[in-house]
Amino acid sequence: MPEAEAGGILTIDLAALAANWRLLRDRARGAECAAVVKADAYGIGIEAAVPALFAAGCRTFFVAHLQEATRARAVCQDATIYVLNGLLVGTAPAYATHGLRPVLGSREEIEEWAAFCRAAGRRLPAAVHADTGMNRLGLRAEEAAALAAEGALPDFEPALLMSHLVSADEPDHPVTARQIAAFLALRERFPGVPASLCNSSGIFLRLQPHLDLVRPGYALYGGNPMPGADNPMRPVVHLAGRIIQLRWAADGETVGYNAHWTAQGRRRIATISVGYADGYLRAASATNLKAGGEAVVAGVRCPFAGRVSMDLITIDVSGVPEDSIARGDLVTLIGDGIGIDEVGARCGTIGYEVLTSLGRRYARRYVGS
Structure with a gap:
């Protein structure tokens, strides 16, 4: 859209996005730093964000839906791409066609992916999602441990073991320490499988549960991963x-x-x-x-x-x-x-909602590519 015809102009700084990823990578102290680009890369555009982050050094991406994954694959052939919302019934062939990895969070999903791999004669990679307290998606920790003990995972490659922190933005919340302990215990049941627990705020926790891979999202786009403290991220x-x-x-x-x-x-x-x-x-x-x-x-x-x-x-x-x-x-x-966090507060919500709500009627101006 020509800027002169637009009621608003949304400027997106891809250099700031890349700088934020590098800051988070360095903060992760040796763990691989992935990037969460779900919700159209938090509203800034998958087709712009993924190549910019790949150029900065990011090699692993997380999205929510299969369609987002295929969009990311179309602009980045060499990245590892996980789909957080799991394996919808009958979609395994699409994952194989595009070289994508489902995040398996139930016994049914694991069984369907394993059956597809057996039929294809290939051990295709996927992540195993264990729930350590969110009660939203994922196998209960004891269920994941039982699957490992049963030897129920040989038909596919468990490429990542992951869970999701409940309250990483509240550093002293007692649930965080309980989740870390539960996940570390579960990790022992999956020897040799890389493990991931941290979101943006988790990277800054005093306990530093960075493990093998961290999965920042909001902070990449300029949101403050440490509410109540100065924001270390650059605005995007x-x-x-x-x-x-x-x-x-x-x-x-x-x-x-x-x-x-x-x-x-x-x-x-x-x-x-x-x-x-x-x-x-x-x-x-x-x-x-x-x-x-x-x-x-x-x-x-x-x-x-x-x-x-x-x-x-x-x-x-x-x-x-x-x-x-x-x-x-x-x-x-x-x-x-x-800042985006202030806008969220003035709207009675969080900056995440504001970012992911920004509409398509703006003229978009990408800078710093």
């Missing part, structure tokens, strides 16, 4: 919205749906061509009782005024010199000191 996304109208609201007039924001004195309002259909969540709306989102306008932080609607956001720009802004100018919604 910058979102700007275009001013399409400037107007004055008189004292006592309301702005936006349902009249929840009332001008206290004469206020100048900028309307920008971005809304919740573009992934900037409605929960960032501002009322007279609750502050909402903010934008940087001509170098000045300005608060939202009224509801975020489907296609528009209204901003109180009264603090900006009148001759400093005009119709057609861009204002910053993410970037210039407004």
Whole structure:
């Protein structure tokens, strides 16, 4: 999309993405550093992210769905690609065709993959997912141990043993130590199989359970892996919205749906061509009782005024010199000191949701490739 025709511009810094991967690789102290590129690489685009990360040195990638895996394979023939959501019924041939690896999290999935391998006459690789406390996906630890003891895995190559931390972003949560202990005990039942436990926040845990491979996601894209501490990651996304109208609201007039924001004195309002259909969540709306989102306008932080609607956001720009802004100018919604974690907090959610919600109506500008 030509930038002049777009209501917003999403700039994605691939050099910052690569730098973040290198920081995490170094922090992992010798463990292989993979990259989680599910949800369209957290919204920045698989087709851009995977080659940039591969060029930086990443060789292993994780996605959620088979379709994401085939997209990653199309732009990177030499990478190892795992599909976290497992083996859907009847999809084993697609994995073999594209050289992909399912993450097997149930006895049924293991049996189906083993049967396919027997029929194909090949020991194809897959990961074994053990649940150590999430209660979401994966074999219970005792079930995984029993499968290993039964010798139920010879028909395929167990290329990775993995589990997922529940509360790595809360360093002192007692569940973390219990998970690490349970996973280390299980690891002994799978001799010679590489093991992986850490997500982004897990890489920074004092206990350093890096093992053989770490799987960062959010931190790669600029999210803070250590909530409450300074963010060591470089920002990757910058979102700007275009001013399409400037107007004055008189004292006592309301702005936006349902009249929840009332001008206290004469206020100048900028309307920008971005809304919740573009992934900037409605929960960032501002009322007279609750502050909402903010934008940087001509170098000045300005608060939202009224509801975020489907296609528009209204901003109180009264603090900006009148001759400093005009119709057609861009204002910053993410970037210039407004980090993705702050945006998530102002939306009453987490930065993950904001990143993965950013829509397709923006002009996308990739830099640093």
